[in-house]
Amino acid sequence: MNAPIAINAGQAVAQATLPAVLVLESDGRIELASPSACALWQATLKELVGDSFPNLFTFDLTSKAPDWTETQWEVLLAAGAQQLLHLRLQPKEAAAFPVDVRLEPAAMDPVRYLAVITRAHPPSPTSDESPGSLFNTLAERSGLGFFDLNFVKNEIFYSPAWKRMLGHSDATLPNTYDTWLGLIHPDDSAAAPDKITSRGATAGGRPFSVEYRMKHARGNYVWVHGVGVQSHGPNGALQRVVGVHIDITDRKEFEDAPYRSEERLQLLGERGRMAMFDLDFVSGQAWLSPAAKGLLGYADQELADEADSFLQILPPEETAGGLAGYFLHPEPGQTVFYLPLRLRHRNGSDLWVYAGMVRLISRKQELQRVLGFVSPMPKAATEHRTGLSADQLGVLLGELREGVLLVDSERRVLYVNPTAERLLGRPAAEVIGQSATEIFRLVNRQTGEPGESPVDRALTRGDGFPLNNEFCLDLGADQARVPIAFSCRPVLENEKPAGAVVVFRNPDEMTLSRDELIRANRFESLGQLAGGIAHDFNHLLTTILGGVSLAKDNHDYSYLDRSEAACLKARELSKQLLSFAKGGSSVRKVHKLGDLLAEARNISVAGSAVKVELNAPSDLGTVCADGAQILQVFQNLIINSLQAMPTGQGNIWITASNVALADGEVSSLAAANYVRVEVRDNGSGIKPEHLEKIFDPFFTTKKNGTGLGLATVVSLVRHHGGQVAIDTEVGVGTVFHIYLPRAEQEAEVTARRAPSLPDATSTGRVLFMDDDEDIRYLTSTMLQSLGYKYDLVSNGDDAVKLYKRYLNIGRPYDIVIMDLTIVGGKGGEQAFRELHDLHPEVRAIIASGYDNDDMARQFLDMGFCGYLNKPYRVGDLGRVIKAVLGR
Numbered sequence: 001m002n003a004p005i006a007i008n009a010g011q012a013v014a015q016a017t018l019p020a021v022l023v024l025e026s027d028g029r030i031e032l033a034s035p036s037a038c039a040l041w042q043a044t045l046k047e048l049v050g051d052s053f054p055n056l057f058t059f060d061l062t063s064k065a066p067d068w069t070e071t072q073w074e075v076l077l078a079a080g081a082q083q084l085l086h087l088r089l090q091p092k093e094a095a096a097f098p099v100d101v102r103l104e105p106a107a108m109d110p111v112r113y114l115a116v117i118t119r120a121h122p123p124s125p126t127s128d129e130s131p132g133s134l135f136n137t138l139a140e141r142s143g144l145g146f147f148d149l150n151f152v153k154n155e156i157f158y159s160p161a162w163k164r165m166l167g168h169s170d171a172t173l174p175n176t177y178d179t180w181l182g183l184i185h186p187d188d189s190a191a192a193p194d195k196i197t198s199r200g201a202t203a204g205g206r207p208f209s210v211e212y213r214m215k216h217a218r219g220n221y222v223w224v225h226g227v228g229v230q231s232h233g234p235n236g237a238l239q240r241v242v243g244v245h246i247d248i249t250d251r252k253e254f255e256d257a258p259y260r261s262e263e264r265l266q267l268l269g270e271r272g273r274m275a276m277f278d279l280d281f282v283s284g285q286a287w288l289s290p291a292a293k294g295l296l297g298y299a300d301q302e303l304a305d306e307a308d309s310f311l312q313i314l315p316p317e318e319t320a321g322g323l324a325g326y327f328l329h330p331e332p333g334q335t336v337f338y339l340p341l342r343l344r345h346r347n348g349s350d351l352w353v354y355a356g357m358v359r360l361i362s363r364k365q366e367l368q369r370v371l372g373f374v375s376p377m378p379k380a381a382t383e384h385r386t387g388l389s390a391d392q393l394g395v396l397l398g399e400l401r402e403g404v405l406l407v408d409s410e411r412r413v414l415y416v417n418p419t420a421e422r423l424l425g426r427p428a429a430e431v432i433g434q435s436a437t438e439i440f441r442l443v444n445r446q447t448g449e450p451g452e453s454p455v456d457r458a459l460t461r462g463d464g465f466p467l468n469n470e471f472c473l474d475l476g477a478d479q480a481r482v483p484i485a486f487s488c489r490p491v492l493e494n495e496k497p498a499g500a501v502v503v504f505r506n507p508d509e510m511t512l513s514r515d516e517l518i519r520a521n522r523f524e525s526l527g528q529l530a531g532g533i534a535h536d537f538n539h540l541l542t543t544i545l546g547g548v549s550l551a552k553d554n555h556d557y558s559y560l561d562r563s564e565a566a567c568l569k570a571r572e573l574s575k576q577l578l579s580f581a582k583g584g585s586s587v588r589k590v591h592k593l594g595d596l597l598a599e600a601r602n603i604s605v606a607g608s609a610v611k612v613e614l615n616a617p618s619d620l621g622t623v624c625a626d627g628a629q630i631l632q633v634f635q636n637l638i639i640n641s642l643q644a645m646p647t648g649q650g651n652i653w654i655t656a657s658n659v660a661l662a663d664g665e666v667s668s669l670a671a672a673n674y675v676r677v678e679v680r681d682n683g684s685g686i687k688p689e690h691l692e693k694i695f696d697p698f699f700t701t702k703k704n705g706t707g708l709g710l711a712t713v714v715s716l717v718r719h720h721g722g723q724v725a726i727d728t729e730v731g732v733g734t735v736f737h738i739y740l741p742r743a744e745q746e747a748e749v750t751a752r753r754a755p756s757l758p759d760a761t762s763t764g765r766v767l768f769m770d771d772d773e774d775i776r777y778l779t780s781t782m783l784q785s786l787g788y789k790y791d792l793v794s795n796g797d798d799a800v801k802l803y804k805r806y807l808n809i810g811r812p813y814d815i816v817i818m819d820l821t822i823v824g825g826k827g828g829e830q831a832f833r834e835l836h837d838l839h840p841e842v843r844a845i846i847a848s849g850y851d852n853d854d855m856a857r858q859f860l861d862m863g864f865c866g867y868l869n870k871p872y873r874v875g876d877l878g879r880v881i882k883a884v885l886g887r
Helices: 010-014 035-041 068-080 132-138 160-165 177-183 186-191 249-270 290-295 307-313 322-328 390-397 418-424 454-461 514-554 560-582 593-604 627-643 709-719 773-786 796-808 828-838 853-862 874-885
Strands: 020-025 030-033 085-089 097-108 111-119 145-150 155-158 204-215 221-232 238-247 275-280 286-288 336-344 350-361 367-376 403-408 413-416 442-444 465-468 471-473 485-493 496-505 589-592 611-615 622-625 651-661 672-681 723-729 733-741 765-769 789-793 815-819 844-848 866-869
Touching: 020 035, 068 085, 068 097, 145 160, 145 177, 155 177, 160 238, 177 204, 186 204, 275 290, 275 307, 286 307, 290 367, 307 322, 307 336, 322 350, 322 367, 403 418, 413 418, 418 496, 454 465, 454 485, 454 496, 589 593, 589 627, 593 611, 593 627, 593 651, 593 672, 622 627, 622 733, 627 651, 627 672, 627 709, 627 733, 709 723, 709 733, 765 773, 765 796, 773 789, 773 874, 789 796, 796 815, 796 828, 815 828, 815 874, 828 844, 828 853, 844 874, 853 866, 866 874
Parallel strands: 611 651, 765 789, 765 815, 815 844, 844 866
Antiparallel strands: 020 030, 020 111, 085 097, 097 111, 145 155, 145 238, 204 221, 221 238, 275 286, 275 367, 336 350, 350 367, 403 413, 403 496, 442 471, 465 485, 485 496, 589 622, 651 672, 672 733, 723 733
């Protein structure tokens, strides 16, 4: 549309109805156009939408700079804010002619502009049927989705954008008045612009601005803001309604949320039994629910809903700084917090309650509002309070899901919860007031030696005792010892220990679902593997950097082949690590078990001095499995063997073979063909007393272990229809035997052709998007060497804009290559969806550093034509482009 087409269509232009109205996005792209605008430019609505506003006019000054259109828009926008613009409009098939353009803001979120175009010397209107007056009035309003209800001509029009707002396509929603009536919410029909009238209505146009609900294609109702003009005939009858709709559902929900919250709060406090309060420091209003007043001994009318009532129920010595200071001081920096409070009962006694609060603080750090609830504490928690403050008791109450002991500075037990009573085997009455060092005695699980008292350590040294599972509770000679996992920390007052909190639990009672177990173990394993992976990556980077520096400084290119090989090895290592971190896809397929074993070995022994030998014959059977989960099985076994080496040195042997088992040969396995894998080490072995528990979740003999590794192995192997067996000898080593059902078919292998450079006849235009400047530069050099023309962009918005520009002139790009993730911008996936909507024949390639077969399949199923793994070479890039161009 930048240059006129030399076809004599001046009469069509002259007959175009004026004024014309355009709705523009913040960057000047056209979002909507009135029918008169389409006639004026001799274009369809589809041709106008998406084009840039400056492209519709001719200018004396032009440039081929890529950002020239954006610059023109900025100049027009700045000038239009001050005055009427005098421009030359360029129709599609006629000579340019002068027009006046008025640019006005139409909406702020998102930003929109209205452009109203009239001839510089417009002719006088000749017919009342022209919609010019209606659109001229509409130009004063916000506009997104147009609708036109013409009751005189019985013509109804809904723009495509209007239909999309309600989840419909242009073809699925007919342009009838029945459509309108079927979409309006029954309760809002009287508020709709085709119904609202005013007494004594006279002929002429009357603006409206109303909010109502319309039915979405999904079946729910959305809130819309209707803005437009009603046209009345000589007798005051409604003849026409023209306007736009704006979806305001999010705003309505935001506005209604506080009211719904307030209603629920009032219902809970007034009709229910919740003791609640609300103190608004901005408005000065205060509220105590009837249940809260009753808890303090007052009838509802005896305690007024005002700020002074809070001063009446709080201890005077704690409110000397005022109510704001009282509620601002505890738990600094926390919006939501829980703590005990001491309140004053009507009879003068202290009432200890547990309070949960939401605190709203302004940017100036001024307290604006406090809302919360209170509940009375158990008597046991408030008795024997020697040496304890409210903050200390809050520490206790935050851990009530486990067994809890609260101890004062004299080592006396102040409080035990029901779980602690059960684990200690004694009721609270027998424990409270006793010495904590006698009640909570520890013995080492392995040696039976008495352990250090965590309470003594907390009170004498002020040190916390981190989570530990090496000990059992010694409950006396006549009772069995209870294994526990516990932590202990001091409670400080004036920077001195004033008590201690002990939290403990029997690990045998801790359970996880299979998925939780696998996920928790994967995180643990990643932490263990991280150091080794970093070690190997640094070795590979040394090779890469060394080869590059020799080529750069000494012009010695002999080592570049080794640098390239190190890059490929690093890419494979990152692929293995990402595959393990991502976990299973819940989709099983046939795998070569030997490949999974090699992958598990490579990533597990990274950075280790232990030698791992793998013996997997070429005819080893395949397995139908979730590859990532089987990878996790053998990584856990190798890591377990590595940790069994007392000196960090030793050997691990992995041997795989095909076996045919008879019934009963291996417990719980039916007679069939299996693949057996032995993971053998010459480590310390497993003690007989631990052998029966090693597969239990949370059982471990390692000081910093979690006891999840072998439990995950058993869970995953059995989930795949296999079994685990073990042979071990203390001081000699351990052998794990893994049996997995053998698959009947061959492995599902996706053949990867060797990279090859395209021939010299390669042609085509490529649009490449990546937010990394170095990658854009290198890829542009590759594309140039391959013989392709190209354009480069840094984000999805620019990619869509550039593609649309060339699509509008009939020259779309042959290939679009887009990075998956753009920091702070629109990535490849979102940009592709927009491009596909514009041009369903778009051929796009996704480029990603996530080298994962499942992810590649996901994007190919989405409609991408190719998947380019980072890092890539010239040959990799050329191969994927040629493959897509040849489709």
